Amino acid sequence: MSLVRELWDFMKVRKKWWLAPVLIVLLMVGTLLVFAQGSALAPFIYTIF
Numbered sequence: 288m289s290l291v292r293e294l295w296d297f298m299k300v301r302k303k304w305w306l307a308p309v310l311i312v313l314l315m316v317g318t319l320l321v322f323a324q325g326s327a328l329a330p331f332i333y334t335i336f
Contacts, residue, residue, distance in 0.1 A: 298306055323332045 294306075294310070298304060319332065
């Protein structure tokens with residue numbers, strides 16, 4: 288959780304708000320790949336990339 292807090296403080300102090308959507312998309316893609324790894328959706332997910 289300290290990493291999340293440090294990223295938030297960095298974005299707030301340095302006014303790097305454009306990083307927020309990038310981090311959110313990376314987090315969503317990562318969770319999608321983790322949860323779809325063992326399911327029947329895996330072949331369809333991997334065709335996207």
